[in-house]
Amino acid sequence: MQTFTPIEYLKIDVASNFGLDKLPWNDRINWFDENQDNLDDLMKEAEEPAMFYAGVQAYRKAENGEAIGYPISLDATASGAQIYSVLIGCEKSAKLCNVLDTGSREDLYTRIHAAMGEETIERAPVKSAVMTLTN
Secondary structure (H helix, E strand, O other): OOOOOHHHHHHHHHHHHHHHOOOOHHHHHHHHHHHHHHHHHHHHHOOOHHHHHHHHHHHHHHHOOOOOOOOOOOOOOOHHHHHHHHHHOOHHHHHHOOOOOOOOOOOHHHHHHHHHOOOOOOHHHHHHHHOOOOO
16 A cells, blocks of 8 residues: 655645546656646646645645645545445455555546447446446
């Protein structure tokens, strides 16, 4: 299991809110480091511009030693499938949805989409069909 410093978690958060949330952790950190000097210019391109801005501001304050009280956002990957894989004890499913480490970040919805071999359907509707829903 990887561990990160608080600053690295902020970098991951900023990169994720830019739209790189599917990349492995280290790639997000590297992206941040490569773009650290022009984050303000990238604001308009961010997938989640308000969250991107908030993360950048929190990072700058933390770099200056200020307390930030900023809650980073990390999204689970296929959380419903993760819960089901644990409940039924399925190792294969657990690997497909990142409960068990495979050495890389798995994307269950993309894997199902690819297995369908259906090029006329985008990934998003596949995710909606596969994703569990609870009320």
